[in-house]
Amino acid sequence: MARIKTDNNVSRKEVIVAKAAVLFREKGFKAASMRDLAESVGVEAASLYNHIKSKTELLHELCFGVANRFMQKMEEVEQEKIPAGEKVEKLLRFHINEMVHHYEEVYVSDREWKHLSDPYLSNFQNQRRIYRKRFAAIIETGIRAKEIEPIDAPTAVLIFLHAISGIESWHRSKQKISAEELENNMITILVDGLYPRK
Amino acid sequence: MARIKTDNNVSRKEVIVAKAAVLFREKGFKAASMRDLAESVGVEAASLYNHIKSKTELLHELCFGVANRFMQKMEEVEQEKIPAGEKVEKLLRFHINEMVHHYEEVYVSDREWKHLSDPYLSNFQNQRRIYRKRFAAIIETGIRAKEIEPIDAPTAVLIFLHAISGIESWHRSKQKISAEELENNMITILVDGLYPRK
DNA sequence: ATTTGTCGCTAACGTATGTTAGTTTGTTAT
DNA sequence: ATAACAAACTAACATACGTTAGCGACAAAT
Incomplete structure (x- = not known):
């Protein structure tokens, strides 16, 4: 035994x-x-x-564990008194770090939540929708302050979140660049498109 | 009957x-x-x-149908005599259009290829790897010509491809912006980060 | 040393799944 | 009208899956 x-x-x-x-x-x-x-x-x-009640309980555990961590970070960042652009950057860096260091859970939460069953399913979908709305709101604040280019904020959020989930492939890749390099590369590519050209 | x-x-x-x-x-x-x-x-x-041989045959059909279309476009774009930046933009617009107009197939090919079985699986993975290499090569050409910012090309490719697959959520969203708006927004956000600041 | 509760085992159940065999129905060509 | 083929049906199979019941083994507490 x-x-x-x-x-x-x-x-x-x-x-x-x-x-x-x-x-x-x-x-x-x-x-x-x-x-x-x-x-x-x-x-x-x-x-x-x-030790567990069901297979789906495992999925709950994973999905809501991840979702809660992101929600908590969102609250933290929202309350800081810094320009919107910096808030965006902070959130992005958090996303990247979560993806790098808690790869499996974040990935599963991202791709397998469809298989949650219904009290939990709608709950999870709601959380995601709300999270994106709040993210978009930060970007829109930046736009109104003329600190960020006038782009469609919801689209930008979609791009950001999905772009970062692409680290999946980096994670499996052989000739890895370091995690910090990766983070800075991503920020450069993603954030630099945000600020107005001079 | x-x-x-x-x-x-x-x-x-x-x-x-x-x-x-x-x-x-x-x-x-x-x-x-x-x-x-x-x-x-x-x-x-x-x-x-x-009409069909097996469930997996359906997946083959979908995955390779999509993969072939992308490969063909890649060949077409590679042979054009235009700056690297424009090649990138052309490929991105193609990706966005495929995602918008052949949503189901592209999405399935993107997320479900894992369930292919092995002669096909490695084949598909190879195709993807090659496609990304060729995409990255275009970006690197642009960098050497000082036409594109010196970023890590493989990372940029990952970001682009995954960012576009995020249209999934746009597709389901209620307050849709139009397909052209979406396309232009995405190009703005993604491509503008590429060119050097003046 | 004995009790008690935790944890792992074997066995099995019911259900769902991909797929095959064999037959019947409908369509097309002679 | 009839032959020939395509395409649908019913029935069933073997397998895999999530999960439960009941029992035995180990660990901790008395």
Whole structure:
């Protein structure tokens, strides 16, 4: 009998959720089976249910974990007293860092949320919509202050968020540039298009 | 008995592939069942197999259909005798148009190719890698000609391609701006970051 | 040492899935 | 009208999946 080993105040459930993130990322939620997950945890499939309620619970855990972190950062940034452009940059850097350092969870939350079931599904969709609205609002504030070029803010937000989720491919790439290089490259490319030409 | 109705030289197989694109987009490849597809086509599940070999064949058809169109455009653009910046812009506009007008197929090809099986899988991955290399090469030519800012070309390519795939959300959005507006907004935001500041 | 509760195991259930076999219906060509 | 073919149907198969029930093994507390 092989117990799930848990170092340092990390519950067995958390171990399972972490392994699930890896698996859901590489196979997709539907294609990843509980038996796959069990094997990667080192245990029989049925044993998982001593720690979790269902497969979907794992997805909840992942999606809302990520969503909450982003929402919290949004609140933090909104309250700072700095120009809108800097707020945008701060948010972008946060996104990039999350993608680099919590790759699996962020990726899963981004691509697999469709498979949430309905009290949670609409909740999640709402959160995303709200997040984007608030992001766009920051950009629009910058535009009114003539600090940012007059572009369509919602489109800009879409571009930013999806551009960053492209780090997925960087993550798998062989000839990696460093994480800081990546971050600065992205900021250059994304943000420099924002400011008016002189 | 309800036959699949086919107007205008369009084979029944093509009807099925088209419906599959819609279904795969909204549920994901794994979650979409052949019985779902059959219902949406208006026929029993088993009947589909008079026209197709397998579920995965539908995915091949979609993925390689899209990939081939992009490869062809790449060849076309490479051979034009225009500045690198304009080549980039042409490719981006093509991407945006494909995403707007062949939404379902492009989206599926982008997100569901993981579920291809192995002779096709590696083939598809190769095509993508090659496509990106050639795209990056164009940008690098522009950089050497001091026509484009010295940025990391592979990163720029990742950003561009993923940014455009974000149109997905625009497609579903209610308060749509027009397709041309969208295209021009995107080009402004993405391309303007490329040229050196004066 | 005994109790108690946590955790993992085996076995199995019910359901959904992709696909095949064999048959019947409808259409097209002679 | 009839033969020939295409395309739909019904029935069923094997497999894979999420999950439950019940039991045994280990660890912690008394």
